[in-house]
Amino acid sequence: EVQLLESGGEVVQPGGSLRLSCSASGFSLSGYAMSWVRQAPGKGLEWVSSIAGRGGNINYADSVNGRFIISRDNSNNMLYLQMNSLRVEDAAVYYCARVEWLFLGWGALEIWGAGTVVTVS
Amino acid sequence: AIRITQSPSSLSASAGDRITITCRASQDVSTYLAWYHQKPGKAPKLLIYGASSLQSEVPARFSGTGSGTDFTLTITRLQPDDFATYYCQQYYTFPWTFGQGTKVESK
Numbered sequence A: 001e002v003q004l005l006e007s008g009g010e011v012v013q014p015g016g017s018l019r020l021s022c023s024a025s026g027f028s029l030s031g032y033a034m035s036w037v038r039q040a041p042g043k044g045l046e047w048v049s050s051i052a053g054r055g056g057n058i059n060y061a062d063s064v065n066g067r068f069i070i071s072r073d074n075s076n077n078m079l080y081l082q083m084n085s086l087r088v089e090d091a092a093v094y095y096c097a098r099v100e101w102l103f104l105g106w107g108a109l110e111i112w113g114a115g116t117v118v119t120v121s
Numbered sequence B: 001a002i003r004i005t006q007s008p009s010s011l012s013a014s015a016g017d018r019i020t021i022t023c024r025a026s027q028d029v030s031t032y033l034a035w036y037h038q039k040p041g042k043a044p045k046l047l048i049y050g051a052s053s054l055q056s057e058v059p060a061r062f063s064g065t066g067s068g069t070d071f072t073l074t075i076t077r078l079q080p081d082d083f084a085t086y087y088c089q090q091y092y093t094f095p096w097t098f099g100q101g102t103k104v105e106s107k
Helices: none
Strands: A003-007 A018-025 A034-039 A045-051 A058-060 A068-073 A078-083 A092-099 A109-112 A116-120 B004-007 B010-013 B019-025 B033-038 B045-049 B062-067 B070-075 B085-090 B102-106
Touching (some): A003 A092, A018 A092, A018 A116, A034 A068, A034 A078, A034 A109, A045 A078, A045 A092, A058 A068, A109 B045, B010 B019, B019 B085, B033 B062
Parallel strands (some): B010 B102
Antiparallel strands (some): A034 A045, A034 A092, A068 A078, A092 A109, B004 B019, B019 B070, B033 B045, B033 B085, B062 B070
């Protein structure tokens, strides 16, 4: 069964750092681009970052650019999000998601994990 | 960034009803538009990709149309399991952006 499982969310003080992990199972991570999407309490979905299958193409939302770093370890089927200089407004449920494979370009977010909660306070 | 305007923000409907949700992009996104639904406390689930392609195992009562800037999600014969919040998302260009969501509630 294809699954994504996030971990690493916890309570952190403003200005602090946190690393989120996403463990993939049931498929080879190297074959897919991956993304992080977040949802603040009671709010809608906000795309955070995406990384291509081999890691060479990375994009960030303006709100996190320069503070967050997305990375991947294909050999261990793991995706990461290093979050630095955390702000109160970064508090959210963070989801990792698999990007639909397209021959050219990026696809939709076809598989989602259950999310991990980050509290900044 | 491309703005996505989704409407309505909420609607009330009954099981068996047909409902329509629309998304308008501030610029052309071709057919790089997806629809998701989300239940409280759960992760979003992909329903439609490429504006009109039904994701595997999603019931055929869901359908999507549109291209360019105007898109529609239609649910025919609404089922109890369909009461949720629906989001559209463009993945034509970064930063990817979502609509603000439509909450579908039971009348």
